[in-house]
Amino acid sequence: MHPRLAAFLDDESRQVWALRRDDGTAVYLPDGMADEMRALAREHLRCPYPGCVCPISTRGGTKRRHHFFHRTTVSHPTEPESEAHLAAKAMLVDWARSRVPAGADVEEEQSLKDDDGRLIRRPDVLVTGASGRRVAFEVEYKNWSVEGWKAKQRDLDQAGVACLWLLGHTRVSLSRDGLGRSGETPVRVPGLASAIGRANTPLLVVNPVTRQVGTLSSSGSFTRRWRGEFWAYLRVDDLDDCAFDPRLGIRTPTLDQILAAEAIESQKEAATRQRQAEARQHLEDAWQASAVRADLLARHGAVPSFLEGPDTSVIRAAGVHWRAALWVDLVEGRTAVFAWPEVEATLRRHGLGWARDRRFLYGTVEQYMGVLARLGALRWYRKGYRSHFSPTGATVGQVIDGQAGEHRAAVIAREQQEKAEREAAAREAAYASDLEARRRTRLVIDEGGTRRWVPK
Ligand SMILES: [Zn+2]
Known part of the structure; x- marks a missing residue:
């Protein structure tokens, strides 16, 4: 496994973010810098917990991640989830302020509880562009319910606020299934993330300790966005290498790669659809201009409905075209027995090609001969692999039961x-x-x- 991925998923939970007491700016403590930053921490920094006035300092050493610590008794919850959540929020506010375009505003919302102790739904971070366009960042370290997410997402949708969900790094674990086919290691993600992924809502994984974000993908080559499978591939980027996006929140280099690959793929698909539509139109034009169609219209005033049928990739013609050719040349008003040589000669005479392997042609034509047999227009004799067909001399009028206008x-x-x-x-x-x-x-x-x- 990639050491970068291992470090990202490590559940290191020591406090490495603090805020400046004067203006609330987020300050990061890089590993190994405890001594250098101790004076700053003691004099100017505070813990990111709202309202915490505890003096803090830094602690180092060679064995553990350098970190901030409270110098007196702490009066607020200190479980790793809430500390990581606050750290991620501080990091994102700091990052967004340095990246948003001029005129945009970055607001940090505090998680407040209402009188019943319920969390009031306010985005963790809200970026408002100069034009009023808004994108929220939501950090999830706790085991949130899918219903809770849906309710919050609905509120944001109704308010016209785009939202990037950032799943806490401790919520993702390496899959025990080992390496995927691409050589990348898949990760397991919680059900909440799957629900967000299935809804096609922007989602990244965040780690405030390493100052990185992870992008999920359904493919080990990172050419597809993640669609909410219970596993995913994860690639880690430094937050410093990411760009602000007014709709997606954060665009990681990995996400850029995925979006570029998806754009190429959808262009290819559009080109294929275009080619197929042109080919269909070409066959339709050939049918409209055909002598056999003109003949049917001249004699019957319309193309009989029993000649209509689906197109097939086996015969290179509109479905109605080859059926009409076989009907007019071999069946209608005739009694001469015919077999595959006559069928092939007829298609050739009308300029209709078919797939190289004759078995596909025979299978397709036999299906239609079965229809004509049920309509009483011919009898179908089969001896081993050889078929021959004996028309009954039926005309269009006899095949279509004119009395009730009902199909025979x-x-x-x-x-x-x-x-x-x-x-x-x-x-x-x-x-x-x-x-x-x-x-x-x-x-x-x-x-x-x-x-x-x-x-x-
Ligand atoms: Zn504190």
Whole structure:
């Protein structure tokens, strides 16, 4: 595993951020700098906890991460989650103030509780652009419920505030499944993060101790945004290398790479769709201009509905085009038996190509011949792998049941359904009379094993 990722996910929780007493500016204590920063800490810095007046100092050494500490008894909660949360917030405010465009305002909101002890929903950090456009930063170190997130997200959406969710680094762990196919190590993420990811809402992982942010991806090559799977790939960037974005909050170099890859991919997909649409149009144009269509229109005034059918990748023609060619040249009003050579010759005569392997062509044409057989226009004989087709001389008028305007196939299907129902009723009656007969008889098996029903 990448040592950078290991350091990022380390659950080091010592306090490394403090605030200047005079203007509240965030101050970071780099590792190994405890001695250099001790005087500053004692004289000018305070703990980031709101309202904490405890004097602080720095502590170093060779074995542990250099950090700030309270010099007297602490009067506020000091669990690692809330300290990491405050540190991340201080770091983000500090970073945002140095990155936002001129005229923008960075506000830090304190997590306040209402009279019932509930957390009032206010963003941790709120950036308001010169034009009034707003983006919030929300840091999540505690085990927040998905419902809680949804409610807060709804409030932000209604207020027209974009939001970047920053998942605390201690909420992410290395997956025990080991290396992914790309050689990157997947990480496990909590359900809340998955819900945010599935909603396609901006989400990063934050670590205030290392001053880094992590970007999640569904692909080990970091070419796709994370979509909320229960695992993810994580790449770490220094916050100093990130850019402010009025919609996404923070754009990490990794996110830039992902967005660029996604843009190329969607361009490719659009080009493919365009090519496919052009190819379809080309086939449609060929059908509209075809002699067989003109012939059908001249003789019947319309293209019969039983010639319509889906396009197939096997025959390079509009679905109705090849069906019409086979119908007019081989079936309509004819009785001459035909087989695959005639089918191929007909398609060739109409300039319609097909996939190289004939088995696909035969399979596709057989499906349509099955339809014509059900319509009574031909009989289909099959001997082993060889098929031949014997047209009945049917015309368009005979195939389409003109009387009720009902499609012949539907008539056949209804007749078959009625026949099946009659047969079922007959079976039912036979079974009932059999039961009745058994009630009045008994089974006798003689010495030779012959079974006989005799009257009781
Ligand atoms: Zn404090």
